[in-house]
Amino acid sequence: MLTDIFGSDVSLETPAALESWNKMQLGFLSHAAVTPTHLADVLKREPNFALGHAAKGLFYLMLGRRELVQTAIDAEKAARIALDNVAANPRECGYVEALSLWLAGQQVAARNRIEDILKDYPQDSLAMKVSHAISFILGDSAHMRSSIEAVLPAYEEHHVGRGYLLGCHSFSLEETGDYSLAEIAGREGMLQAPDDAWGLHAIAHVYDMTGNAKAGLEWLEGREHAWAHCNNFRYHVWWHKALMYLDQGQIDKVLWLYDTEVRKDQTDDYRDISNGTSMLSRLELEGVDVGNRWEELADFSENRTEDGCLIFADLHYMLALVGDNRNEAIKTLMARMHKDAQRNKTDVEKAMADPGLAAAVGLEAFGEADYTTAFINLANARGKIQTAGGSHAQRDVFERLTIDAGIRAGFLNEAEAILNERKAKRRGAEDRYASVRFEMISSGRGGNIPFMQQPAE
Numbered sequence: 001m002l003t004d005i006f007g008s009d010v011s012l013e014t015p016a017a018l019e020s021w022n023k024m025q026l027g028f029l030s031h032a033a034v035t036p037t038h039l040a041d042v043l044k045r046e047p048n049f050a051l052g053h054a055a056k057g058l059f060y061l062m063l064g065r066r067e068l069v070q071t072a073i074d075a076e077k078a079a080r081i082a083l084d085n086v087a088a089n090p091r092e093c094g095y096v097e098a099l100s101l102w103l104a105g106q107q108v109a110a111r112n113r114i115e116d117i118l119k120d121y122p123q124d125s126l127a128m129k130v131s132h133a134i135s136f137i138l139g140d141s142a143h144m145r146s147s148i149e150a151v152l153p154a155y156e157e158h159h160v161g162r163g164y165l166l167g168c169h170s171f172s173l174e175e176t177g178d179y180s181l182a183e184i185a186g187r188e189g190m191l192q193a194p195d196d197a198w199g200l201h202a203i204a205h206v207y208d209m210t211g212n213a214k215a216g217l218e219w220l221e222g223r224e225h226a227w228a229h230c231n232n233f234r235y236h237v238w239w240h241k242a243l244m245y246l247d248q249g250q251i252d253k254v255l256w257l258y259d260t261e262v263r264k265d266q267t268d269d270y271r272d273i274s275n276g277t278s279m280l281s282r283l284e285l286e287g288v289d290v291g292n293r294w295e296e297l298a299d300f301s302e303n304r305t306e307d308g309c310l311i312f313a314d315l316h317y318m319l320a321l322v323g324d325n326r327n328e329a330i331k332t333l334m335a336r337m338h339k340d341a342q343r344n345k346t347d348v349e350k351a352m353a354d355p356g357l358a359a360a361v362g363l364e365a366f367g368e369a370d371y372t373t374a375f376i377n378l379a380n381a382r383g384k385i386q387t388a389g390g391s392h393a394q395r396d397v398f399e400r401l402t403i404d405a406g407i408r409a410g411f412l413n414e415a416e417a418i419l420n421e422r423k424a425k426r427r428g429a430e431d432r433y434a435s436v437r438f439e440m441i442s443s444g445r446g447g448n449i450p451f452m453q454q455p456a457e
């Protein structure tokens with residue numbers, strides 16, 4: 001029996017396959033673009049490696065694309081055949097079971113199955129990161145944190161995955177509001193794993209949440225090597241940098257980064273589209289003319305209306321369609337979301353019913369300048385919007401649209417209350433967005449908001 005870099009037994013037979021498997025695992029931990037190449041090499045060398053097929057299936061499901069679900073189904077079949085051919089250990093079998101659960105629409109149970117693996121094999125960094133990734137998709141930040149903290153004691157100083165573990169710990173601390181601890185963990189993690197773009201970006205999140213764009217820019221500046229090797233995650237790190245420029249009011253730099261990095265390659269991965277749509281939405285809320293930048297995002301989003309893999313993705317497709325006034329596609333997307341919500345069986349369909357539908361109706365109404373309907377629905381979705389997945393920084397676009405809809409519709413007290421909650425989540429930090437809105441509310445009370453509508457009777 002061979003042993004991998006984290007000390008886990010693996011049912012591989014050749015050192016060459018093990019070497020590729022180790023590279024694949026490190027690649028997955030650092031969001032490296034080369035990860036699928038290493039995984040393909042493992043499976044080419046040893047097609048009866050069930051864990052490899054299971055990892056492939058899980059990775060494809062993480063991409064959140066309906067047309068790739070078949071690849072995950074094929075991977076599960078290959079894993080089951082492999083299990084018939086070669087005896088696998090309980091840890092490896094657990095990954096296959098997790099894949100089956102996710103394919104059955106049970107994302108939470110799939111994540112929990114990976115957690116079961118961690119109880120027996122806490123040093124398994126692949127399981128740690130897979131659990132972290134699924135919890136992120138589920139918007140379950142409390143679980144992200146408890147998962148990491150449960151395995152932390154098993155990581156000795158020289159565990160190869162320790163830096164990446166600290167990066168995940170940093171992110172989970174940030175998402176649960178412990179900003180100082182998050183920064184300490186993130187910086188320590190980067191010393192051990194300088195290519196951990198996730199840990200690096202966790203610190204960017206800290207500066208975003210604490211309204212310190214200047215420190216955020218200083219942190220990212222000169223550290224481009226930490227995310228240059230990444231898959232599309234690199235666009236997201238650039239997006240964070242653009243957010244910091246936005247907070248500083250440097251709109252030219254935001255647009256420049258948007259064009260040269262964030263949407264440079266105009267890809268249609270849902271995470272890339274969410275970077276683009278949420279940035280354009282934020283810019284428009286600040287009164288910036290974004291030109292024809294909605295168009296390519298709306299073109300891609302029009303092709304995704306029947307997807308339904310993730311509510312987070314659907315809501316960002318909706319932003320693009322609203323941004324470019326694609327009324328037919330908006331109707332198609334809404335109809336499909338209604339159908340999913342009515343089925344209400346899988347974890348995603350349940351989230352589609354609540355908060356997905358209310359959020360989508362709110363976004364559509366915002367695009368129609370019906371700010372009363374927008375505010376009522378977005379405020380209604382707000383309590384559970386975390387279950388749409390993603391981070392606080394990503395979901396803040398929905399928070400901003402809710403607050404702005406409230407101000408425009410004249411719900412000044414309600415908008416102010418949400419602004420105060422937003423500020424409390426940031427431990428009292430007030431970013432540019434909040435300062436401007438507090439001022440708008442104050443002016444509105446003096447009857448001085450030019451675009452303010454009266455609330456409907």
Ligand SMILES: [Fe+2]
Nearest residue numbers: 201236391393
């Ligand atoms: Fe992020």
